[in-house]
Amino acid sequence: MGYRFPMNQIASSLPPSRGPADHNVRDQIVEAAGEHFSHYGYEKTTVSDLAKAIGFSKAYIYKFFDSKQAIGEAICAKTLSAIVVAVEEAVAGAATPTEKFRRMFKTLVSTGVSLFFNDRKLYDIAAHSAGEGWPSARAYCERIRQILTEIVREGRESGEFERKTPLDETVHAIDLVMQPYVNPLLLQYNLDLVEEAPTQLSNLVLRSLAP
Amino acid sequence: MGYRFPMNQIASSLPPSRGPADHNVRDQIVEAAGEHFSHYGYEKTTVSDLAKAIGFSKAYIYKFFDSKQAIGEAICAKTLSAIVVAVEEAVAGAATPTEKFRRMFKTLVSTGVSLFFNDRKLYDIAAHSAGEGWPSARAYCERIRQILTEIVREGRESGEFERKTPLDETVHAIDLVMQPYVNPLLLQYNLDLVEEAPTQLSNLVLRSLAP
DNA sequence: GCGGTGACTAAAAGCGACAATAGTCACCAG
DNA sequence: CTGGTGACTATTGTCGCTTTTAGTCACCGC
Numbered sequence: 058m059g060y061r062f063p064m065n066q067i068a069s070s071l072p073p074s075r076g077p078a079d080h081n082v083r084d085q086i087v088e089a090a091g092e093h094f095s096h097y098g099y100e101k102t103t104v105s106d107l108a109k110a111i112g113f114s115k116a117y118i119y120k121f122f123d124s125k126q127a128i129g130e131a132i133c134a135k136t137l138s139a140i141v142v143a144v145e146e147a148v149a150g151a152a153t154p155t156e157k158f159r160r161m162f163k164t165l166v167s168t169g170v171s172l173f174f175n176d177r178k179l180y181d182i183a184a185h186s187a188g189e190g191w192p193s194a195r196a197y198c199e200r201i202r203q204i205l206t207e208i209v210r211e212g213r214e215s216g217e218f219e220r221k222t223p224l225d226e227t228v229h230a231i232d233l234v235m236q237p238y239v240n241p242l243l244l245q246y247n248l249d250l251v252e253e254a255p256t257q258l259s260n261l262v263l264r265s266l267a268p
Numbered sequence: 269m270g271y272r273f274p275m276n277q278i279a280s281s282l283p284p285s286r287g288p289a290d291h292n293v294r295d296q297i298v299e300a301a302g303e304h305f306s307h308y309g310y311e312k313t314t315v316s317d318l319a320k321a322i323g324f325s326k327a328y329i330y331k332f333f334d335s336k337q338a339i340g341e342a343i344c345a346k347t348l349s350a351i352v353v354a355v356e357e358a359v360a361g362a363a364t365p366t367e368k369f370r371r372m373f374k375t376l377v378s379t380g381v382s383l384f385f386n387d388r389k390l391y392d393i394a395a396h397s398a399g400e401g402w403p404s405a406r407a408y409c410e411r412i413r414q415i416l417t418e419i420v421r422e423g424r425e426s427g428e429f430e431r432k433t434p435l436d437e438t439v440h441a442i443d444l445v446m447q448p449y450v451n452p453l454l455l456q457y458n459l460d461l462v463e464e465a466p467t468q469l470s471n472l473v474l475r476s477l478a479p
Numbered sequence: 480g481c482g483g484t485g486a487c488t489a490a491a492a493g494c495g496a497c498a499a500t501a502g503t504c505a506c507c508a509g
Numbered sequence: 510c511t512g513g514t515g516a517c518t519a520t521t522g523t524c525g526c527t528t529t530t531a532g533t534c535a536c537c538g539c
Binding site for chain 1: 399430433437438440441442444445447448453454457458461464465468469471472473475476477478
């Protein structure tokens with residue numbers, strides 16, 4: 058039996074869903090939710106709306122999801138996954154760890170901001186998710202940290218970055234620096250810094266990584 | 269004629285007040301506001317409450333302040349000044365620029381957090397102020413940046429910090445790093461990081477400043 | 480003029496009745 | 510046993526109304 062989520066999707070540690078994992082109807086729900094949430098927002102779409110959209114009763118939806126929030130989580134995970142994918146692609150296209158880090162940071166911010174402006178409703182879900190510490194948001198931050206760790210590790214191995222400080226500590230500190238731009242909840246308060254921050258902070262971080 | 273605010277107070281660039289600058293009644297208003305806001309919060313205290321507390325009519329208060337918000341600003345400025353003073357003292361007690369920076373960051377966070385837990389009502393005003401970009405909050409951030417600039421400048425002169433990158437840029441980047449812990453609006457979202465962040469981030473910043 | 484106010488208004492907060500919604504459950508069809 | 514639902518409830522949101530509240534102004538006593 059396959060895992061509950063498709064490959065590059067962010068998997069919640071404790072999936073708050075029920076019913077069969079891969080089921081046509083489940084996908085239909087997620088799809089309908091994606092459109093409705095994106096159009097009318099999380100609050101303004103009722104579970105009945107989703108039921109109507111896929112031609113089933115509201116009660117049937119609860120065979121697949123524990124709660125409306127669980128549906129929100131699924132959408133949120135999908136949204137955040139898109140950012141992760143963008144970051145992964147940007148990183149893959151860079152040659153050196155230094156460049157990887159720069160691109161990672163920049164892509165992270167720019168996709169986040171673009172989500173904010175082009176898909177505000179979905180962004181709001183993500184922000185809310187981060188604020189409440191939902192698994193989807195946690196998993197997202199965790200994934201970003203992993204990518205970061207990989208970059209730093211690679212940089213250390215190639216001798217491009219210093220090797221004195223403990224890896225975990227370094228990564229954690231850099232993570233703290235990026236946090237205000239990674240976390241959707243915080244990003245919205247830093248929109249005015251979004252132009253300068255990635256470059257300036259990348260410079261600072263990279264200086265701190267110099268061997 | 270003296271300036272509108274006592275020496276180590278944060279002065280708004282465009283003082284949104286009216287009436288004589290140093291007037292007994294003005295001080296009484298500020299004092300009463302300090303107590304009421306701190307006790308019952310900004311929203312729950314009415315201007316009439318303040319008037320009653322000092323034994324004058326509500327209308328008279330508006331001879332000294334443009335609006336309730338202006339009174340809020342005064343209180344906010346006072347509150348934030350206290351943080352600045354704490355930071356200045358901590359910095360003054362340190363020998364090297366490195367140590368000054370460490371203490372600055374640490375004091376900033378710890379006084380901010382202590383404000384959050386011990387004077388929540390006042391903290392909320394400060395957070396609101398920062399969110400709305402009131403002059404008092406701007407001035408506070410500006411003052412923090414000045415102190416930071418001074419430390420970096422001193423460190424550069426003494427050869428403790430690198431001198432290659434432009435001073436402004438360096439300071440700005442460090443400022444960005446500290447922002448989530450300086451800005452009361454942001455600090456409240458980072459309370460769980462408050463233990464580790466100052467040390468970890470200080471380490472990172474200082475590594476980036478190494479000559 | 481200076482120190483001070485009550486009476487007014489426009490806008491917003493508070494409130495209670497009512498409607499919409501999340502979530503459950505017993506039950507039905509094949 | 511799988512696939513599916515209508516009818517129910519407890520909670521939450523919303524709407525219109527009343528009360529408060531920020532802010533003004535003309536005016537008073539000295």
